[in-house]
Amino acid sequence: MNNFNSLRKNLNHCIKILNNSRSLFVENPNTDFIRNRKLDFSTVINNIICLE
Structure with missing residues (x-):
């Protein structure tokens, strides 16, 4: 269990590091993931790799 944690x-x-440089991973850095939304960049990444 400790290894999992x-x-x-x-x-x-x-x-979190990817979130700080998210402009490298989006198609349009000036508009993608700028507004406060329910699904921000880190939530989307977590859902893609099924952590949450």
């Missing part, structure tokens, strides 16, 4: 913590940390 450390892996989850590490993945969340990596997602």
Whole structure:
């Protein structure tokens, strides 16, 4: 169980880093994921890799 928690913590940390550089991963950096929405960038990434 401890390995799972450390892996989850590490993945969340990596997602936060990706969130800071999300303009590299979107098609239109000036408009994509700028507004406050229910599904922000980190939530979408978490759902894609099925963490939440």
